[in-house]
Amino acid sequence: MTLHPTKSTGRVLVVGGGIGGIQCALDLADTGFYVYLLEKTHTLGGNMARLDKTFPTNDCSTCMFSPKLVQVAGHANIEILTLSRLLALEGQPGRFQAQIEQAPRYINADRCIACGQCAEKCPSKVADAFNGALSQRKAAFLTFPQAVPLKYALDAEHCLYLTKKKCGVCQKICPAQAVAYDQQPERTVLDVGAVVLSTGFDLALTAQQGEFGYGRYRNVVTSLQFERLLSATGPYDGHVRRPSDQAVPQKIAWIQCVLSRDAARNRPFCSSVCCMHATKQAVMTRSHEPDTAATIYFMDIRAHGKGFDDYVERARDQHGVRYRRSMISQVYLNPENENLVIETFDHHLNRKLEEEYDLVVLSSGFKPADGFADLVQQLGLVTNPYGFLATEFDTPVATSRPGVYVCGGIEAPKDIPETVIQAGAAAAAASMLIHDSRNAAVTVQEAIRERVLEAEPRVGVFICHCGTNIAGVVDIDTVVADARGLPHVVLATDFVFTCSTDTEQTLIDLIQKHHLNRVVVAACSPKTHEPLFQDTLRKAGLNPYLFELTSIRDQCSWVHGKTPAQATRKASELIRAGVARAVRLEPLQDHRYPVVKEGLVIGGGVGGMSAALCIADQGYQVHLVEKGDRLGGFAHHLTATLEGHSPARLIRYLEERIAHHPNIAVHLKSHLVAHAGHVGAFEGTIDGMHGSQAVRYGAVIAATGGKAYEPDEYLYGVDDRSLTQVEFARRMADDPAWAGRLQRVVMIQCVGSRTSDFPYCSRVCCSAAVKNSIALKEINPEAQVVILYRDMRTFGFKELYYLKARQQGVLFFRYIPEEKPAVYHDQNNHMVVDFTDRSAEQNFRIAPDLVVLSVGMRPRDGARKLARLLKLPQTREGFFLEAHVKLRPVAFATPGIFMAGLAHSPRFIEETITMAQCAGQQVLKVLSQDEMTTSAAVAEVDPDQCAACLVCVRTCPFGAPFINAEGVSEIPPAACMGCGICTSECPARAITLKHQTDDQIVAKIDALLEQPS
């Protein structure tokens, strides 16, 4: 549906400050909209702020999330409203009035300097909800060290003054006179063009339910409590301890599907992320405490995301995590030691089994955030029976109310990358609605004048504890003392979190106060944090290239965790080297150039079509290149989705819109055959039916899709009674009478998926089997349908269809890869299937009418060619490799190039549309700018030294250098990624990598070789 908003305001309201809301706010604010980001608690962060590490990369969640929090906190076009709720929404799409109520913080946020004295002196101690009540905090508190905004608050339920008019100590000692006991709730009305709801989810499990002893037994904790328990900022400083006696548990059990997949308690759906987070927690436990045994009790392992199966295999094989497929009968307490006994039933032995554990972790299912039902009622929205927001398959981020969109966990339980993708799509949907008011409400930040530098280097060294990530191993006092003695260092000091928002202001103050003209931060990794600190320098009036990040976390505390003295010495030595380089750093200026305001989309499937429309609907021209003779791609083969939608109708609708769209040029039977340039200014050649056409584009989306694996097993291609799921669905749709005659059908899962060559799960096949078995049962209830599976992966609400299939009498038998089913002909040419059911440990022989294969998904052959042309990385299976698995799932490392759909990994149609819209919004970040800047840290050729030997041209992985009209190599600054390969390969030493000059690197090496005095 195309909405025509009344004159819009250029402002958007985003409700919910978890990763979904934050990413959506950034995606809107970076494309010219003003965003109110509403959060009901004291701080942004949501569930992600509580996580320790994230699967499947084991990245530190805090380290990943902090830069985002700082970015959102410092964004000129995002206004954060904490302790706030949306009460009512009046008006029309494009012109809503949102009524907001803000609860009192009892601390004046404008005055609070986050010194922490109120918390220090506060006499009232309460259970710390952020740490799952496993530790205590004061009634005057900061939720967590990186909280945004970094402002203390008083807990009205426990503050002695607010409850009994006693105490008042915080007001007496606050040096900023920020304590305001008389604050009252305030109501405001905001004019906004669109609303995005991103209110996330809570755990369904509560202490009152008493499930498996939770709330009664101290050593039964939830998955979220266990995240805090693992965290360096958690109740036990990141050491694995159990609550009752703080002893290191020797045996920990995870119980999966607690209040998930539980029809008896009206919670039949799957919570999607629990199998993976339990695996991650078990892996992290084993890395912290190698002697602690980790066992996961599960029904099916749902590792349906990119790289997930690999992660589970590594957990099992390399980390020794034990997986036990069983349902738990009960958990009871051993009163002698507060251990827990888990009772299961063994069907083979036909008896109960018991095993004792020191600690039990319950992987609780999810429910919408508290209070969400009231909001739904106020806004008049439609939810599913479990309270999650309902969306349509072709508009996957639109709610039932026009102009109100959704992203993240409140649409359905999902992990971080899927949340980030949906956040981008929600931003795209909102900005498609109100694109006419882009830039109407934003403030343009004035450039800060750079200070004139003193001749003498004045270095400041800031050393980060990173909670206990660094300080738990490295002796910070020694490192600070060593840094103070280094030449040119005028200040060396330390911070618990150098990347937190309050520290940012402190750094700015210190740089200005001490006239620092070089800054060294010794902390985590330049990969994630260098841009953040460079921005701090900019705000302090220093050129951002006068900055050095020394990694004393990755290179010291993490790799030398068991030898703290050596880790400390190495940290001091690396800082010495960092300072030596810093004094030689020169101010550099970034490059500016105009943006080509057109986009290019390669691949005309549902992903490419949706991405093109997303760009075109926002007023920009886009070329859509498709190698085939029609748009639609793989979806043409599909008859219906699991939920009953028609892909054919979707294709027709998209085709119709594209055909009449003034901003889209479709190139059928065409290929991109040349591509050069850089973000904002690419140029290429499209070869097609009408010859070659030169095109220019600011950004590009690769949506080359996927294809089905063509099996050479199970008699496929030999006997036409062996079909794929897609072929079976088509045949049933074309000839229901044929389906009505089938008496017995066997479906085999994981054909060409989860194998040694293609170790990933193809995500859609379990749903395809369930869908087709239901369809057959509906045509022919008497038909026997047998599904041979390894794990049924009907994640999220797709689980409801799995349940329905079982209710309709579809039979499910589990096989293991070592005992694959055998399909063959008997002497009468009947098809026969032999298989072993692992659950009952029984062998079966069936003679079906039909064998239906759930074949895996593969990237299209063309992807490799495109990858070579655009210089894009691929996984070993041939899918495109994203820049960051968690936070940049649709971006390549090369700026200006994005991906969508099956080219990234197997996914459903609605997921492809979502991803395409997210990618479209990333393209808008480029096209909506008039001018772009790129880094000054690039390679530069000295034409007098260049012998035009072509070594740089051949070695550059990004294709940046070329031989210019003067016959020497030239490297366009915006195309250079600063990797330095050409610099080190050039035989004539004619290339200098600015910001990494020989002089700077040699100084670093010399400093490392120096013996400390």
Ligand SMILES: Cc1cc2nc3c(=O)[nH]c(=O)nc-3n(C[C@H](O)[C@H](O)[C@H](O)COP(=O)(O)OP(=O)(O)OC[C@H]3O[C@@H](n4cnc5c(N)ncnc54)[C@H](O)[C@@H]3O)c2cc1C
């Ligand atoms: C134990 C556990 C471990 C996990 N581990 C991983 C992992 O390793 N990797 C991974 O990818 N994912 C993991 N996840 C999933 C991940 O946490 C979610 O994908 C992600 O947090 C969802 O983000 P969100 O913004 O949608 O929701 P949330 O994080 O729930 O954020 C929603 C925000 O909205 C606020 N809010 C709610 N209602 C309102 C309202 N009415 N008004 C204003 N504000 C409101 C909330 O206070 C909250 O701040 C894990 C989840 C759990 C529970």
